[in-house]
Amino acid sequence: MNTSKQVNIMIGLLFLSVLFFGGLVLYEAPRQTEAREEHEDLLAERGATLFVNNCRNCHGMVGEGHIGPPLNIPGFRILEEGNAEGAPATPLGEVDSLTRFLTDTIACGRTGTFMPVWSQDHGGPLSEIQVDYLVAMITQGRWDLVEELGIEHDAATETTDAVLAEDILVQDASSLAATEGNCGQYSEELAAEFRGRDHFEEPGADGGATPEPTETSTPGGGGAPVEGGVAVSLTEFAVEVSPASTAAGEVAFNVANDGAVAHNFRAVRTDLAPDALPVAGGAVDESALEVVAETEDLQGGGSTGATGDLAAGSYVLFCNVSGHYTLGMFTGFTVE
Ligand code: HEC
Known part of the structure; x- marks a missing residue:
């Protein structure tokens, strides 16, 4: 070779x-x-x-x-x-x-x-x-x-x-x-x-991970309970209000969390039935509604006041901690 x-x-x-x-x-x-x-x-x-x-x-x-x-x-x-x-x-x-x-x-x-x-x-x-x-x-x-x-x-x-x-x-x-x-x-x-992370979005659409704060204004924010106000009791999983109607004008809600876990309070003016509010991602979609009074999250046993200027009409009072509305935390309320 x-x-x-x-x-x-x-x-x-x-x-x-x-x-x-x-x-x-x-x-x-x-x-x-x-x-x-x-x-x-x-x-x-x-x-x-x-x-x-x-x-x-x-x-x-x-x-x-x-x-x-x-x-x-x-x-x-x-x-x-x-x-x-x-x-x-x-x-x-x-x-x-x-x-x-x-x-x-x-x-x-x-x-x-x-x-x-x-x-x-x-x-x-x-x-x-x-x-x-x-x-x-x-x-x-x-x-x-x-x-x-x-x-x-x-x-x-x-x-x-x-x-x-x-x-x-x-x-x-x-x-x-x-x-x-x-x-x-x-x-x-x-x-x-x-x-709120959304990584299925196009990259760069809004830089990714930081969700927008959902609330910008706070109508009728928290405060001390007011004498003679409308009493609202939050429990698992119901909202009770007494009296169930009041006269138009400035209305003070005395909100008590009588339950074991955190709840909050929202009042919206709407002609929708109390159980028919729009829900998105487990909570009521507040952006589609007129919120007239609300509180921060209250721990069990906590209480606070919330006031709003309420015109005559139908209202729904509810808790908007994720999932609580669909579990029944809502009730109707009338302003005459
Ligand atoms: C007795 C009811 C209950 C059971 C059973 C339960 N969870 Fe939870 N879980 C909750 C509640 C209520 C929250 C929301 C807590 C809060 O408000 O921050 C939660 C929150 C979570 C979270 C955080 C989600 C978030 O969005 O903040 C994870 C993850 C989770 N649970 C996983 C599990 C897993 C896994 C199991 C089963 C091993 C389980 N959970 C069983 C009631 C429960």
Whole structure:
């Protein structure tokens, strides 16, 4: 064999090895993606099972919200590079802060609300890793698994369709206890910021994560209770008013939170029936209504005054903490 033949063979071998290793790389990349996806599916499935057994009664059959706020919202999603929605990947900083927000809330519950403590570290029933499964399911948005496993679970426990929702969803909040002192807390503002994340938007539309404050003016803001005012009592989940009508002019509402969890008070002038106000994202859409008096959030046992200049007409009084209106916290009110 002469030298040039040897060289040719060497080149040939080199070429073959390049083909071989190149092929290996091309084969390995999707294989890793596949393995990662399988792993994530497994976490989400475990999370979905935990959700079916522990969370549906308050957060709804597929996380749509009930006594607790909706959890199946875009704001709680973490998106990876090349996601099916074709949206930009969630930046790492946001991944961290959202994960911490969800983990802490589930592990610690929320003081002064019905959200229980779940982590064993704080006296709850779930291990740290089980809390991680729940967070994985929520951030991956795998509510399809919750629905699927929920149907299986309800079939196995022989719950008929007719009574299903009634049986599982909490109907009577008086059986619940408000969560007391616990670990990490998030303010309503911060929670609202996480809920309002919208990363499905075109990038740069408004820079992403900062939600607009919803309220600009505060008609008839809080103050001390007024003697001889209209008494409003807020409980889980009803609004009572006495007397149910008054004369036109400046009206003072004495608002008392006689319940266990935080509530607030809104009075709107409208011809709509009390149970027919427009609802968006779990709360009454105040931007579509004329709010004539309102209060800040009141903790259980708190009270305050709210005044408004009320013309003759029909009014609806309600609580607009997320979910509370749809649970029945409204009543009609007449100004003559
Ligand atoms: C007894 C009713 C109840 C149960 C059961 C319950 N939650 Fe909650 N949860 C709530 C309430 C009420 C809130 C809202 C607290 C507040 O007003 O800040 C909440 C808030 C949350 C939040 C924060 C959402 C936000 O928008 O601020 C997460 C996450 C959450 N719950 C997850 C879970 C998970 C997961 C489970 C099951 C392991 C669960 N919850 C079980 C009542 C409940």
